[in-house]
Amino acid sequence: MYRRLSRLPILQFSVLMLALLSGGDVLSQSDRMKEQLKVPDSSHVQILTTMDGSSNIGRITEVKETEILFATELGTITIPVVKIKEIKAVPVASIKGGNYWFPNPNRTRLFFAPTGRMLEKGEGYFQDIYIFFAGAAYGLSSNFTIGGAASLIPGADIDEQVFYLTPKIGIKASGKIDLAAGALLMHIPVDDAPTTVGILYGVGTYGSADASVTLGLGYGFADSTVANKPVVMLGGEYRISRRLALVSENWMVPGEGNPLVSYGIRFFGPEISVDLAFLTTIGKEGLFPGVPYVDFVFNF
Numbered sequence: 001m002y003r004r005l006s007r008l009p010i011l012q013f014s015v016l017m018l019a020l021l022s023g024g025d026v027l028s029q030s031d032r033m034k035e036q037l038k039v040p041d042s043s044h045v046q047i048l049t050t051m052d053g054s055s056n057i058g059r060i061t062e063v064k065e066t067e068i069l070f071a072t073e074l075g076t077i078t079i080p081v082v083k084i085k086e087i088k089a090v091p092v093a094s095i096k097g098g099n100y101w102f103p104n105p106n107r108t109r110l111f112f113a114p115t116g117r118m119l120e121k122g123e124g125y126f127q128d129i130y131i132f133f134a135g136a137a138y139g140l141s142s143n144f145t146i147g148g149a150a151s152l153i154p155g156a157d158i159d160e161q162v163f164y165l166t167p168k169i170g171i172k173a174s175g176k177i178d179l180a181a182g183a184l185l186m187h188i189p190v191d192d193a194p195t196t197v198g199i200l201y202g203v204g205t206y207g208s209a210d211a212s213v214t215l216g217l218g219y220g221f222a223d224s225t226v227a228n229k230p231v232v233m234l235g236g237e238y239r240i241s242r243r244l245a246l247v248s249e250n251w252m253v254p255g256e257g258n259p260l261v262s263y264g265i266r267f268f269g270p271e272i273s274v275d276l277a278f279l280t281t282i283g284k285e286g287l288f289p290g291v292p293y294v295d296f297v298f299n300f
Contacts, residue, residue: 033084037063040089046070047100049086050079057095060087073098101242102270104209105299108137108145110235110249111262111275115214116178116205118170119145129295137166144169145182163187164198178205197222199231210239229253243268247275258283262293273297 039060040046048056048070058072067080094101105125108117112129119125119139127135127149135149147166164187170180185198201218216233235249245266252259264277273296280290 033081033087036087037068037081037084039063043092044089045092045095047088047090048079048084050083051085053085057098057100096242099242101210101239104237104239104245105268105270106237106245106266106273106297107209107212110214110237110247111264111277111293111295113214113216113233113235113249113251114166114168114180114182114203115212115235116170116180116203117209118142118168118178118180123299125297125299127295127297129293133162135164143171160189162189173204176206176208179203195222201231201233203233207236210237210245212237229255237266247277258285262290264293271299273299 037060039062045057045059048058050056056070056072056077058070060068061071061076062069066082067078068084070077070079090100094103108115108119119137119142121139121141124136124138127137129135132152132154133149134152135147137145137147139145145166145168147168149164149166151162153161165185166182168180168182170178173179179202181202183198183200185196188195188197197220199218199220201216203214203216205212205214207213213236214234216235218231218233220231230253232252232254233250234252235247237245237247239245245268246263247266248261248263250259250261258281260279260281262277262279264275267274267276275293275295275297277293278290279293280286280288
């Protein structure tokens with residue numbers, strides 16, 4: 001009994017210290033939040049999330065010692081600083097119909113082909129096509145992206161799998177035009193004698209992140225032999241809602257018939273997207289609606 005009672009002051013002291021440390025942490029978080037609270041310029045609005053998870057779209061109009069004034073479409077409200085969990089400034093154009101349209105996470109790619117846009121430094125994504133073909137891309141800088149992929153066919157040895165590498169460089173030519181160049185280098189096992197094939201390309205994209213047209217021109221090659229005819233790619237993307245876009249990607253060889261066309265729908269959130277599409281050819285041998293195409297992309 002004596003030992004048990006003797007521990008009570010220690011226990012009380014520990015609880016008191018935890019309370020003080022916790023209070024200090026809350027205070028420091030409040031101070032950090034106050035540093036982030038600013039009145040935005042006219043080209044931006046703010047999304048304010050409170051501790052209970054509710055969100056408001058508007059603008060801070062005044063920052064006081066312990067609270068802020070936040071103007072919304074329904075009027076100005078007063079919010080204590082300690083109740084604010086997060087505040088983020090976004091362009092006015094990203095608010096449509098009273099909802100925030102997060103940035104298009106797939107602006108650098110159509111289905112398989114790249115657009116003229118580049119990943120920012122530190123951005124990247126993982127892509128899985130037909131489950132058994134996985135790849136990734138990463139922005140080493142805002143002007144240089146490196147990517148690659150490999151097949152994951154069950155039961156096949158590693159030297160029987162397909163691999164490819166996709167370096168890409170690019171620049172923003174103007175507010176609506178992005179230009180890039182790169183290569184797709186593919187290792188294909190053929191009759192126990194691996195072959196290197198691929199394409200050297202240039203590509204340009206015109207439009208916004210939510211509505212754009214992309215034109216690409218490339219030359220295919222096998223080993224060290226470059227094909228004597230170019231390959232043209234024409235595609236586009238149109239975002240029809242906050243989480244849905246229409247996408248098309250089409251390939252043709254000038255002077256040759258039966259171009260390869262694709263069309264489909266892209267479902268996406270801020271980090272994850274799913275493409276459901278069909279691939280077919282134009283001509284007598286073309287199938288309708290086409291061969292199903294499915295991919296999953298996780299952005300980071």
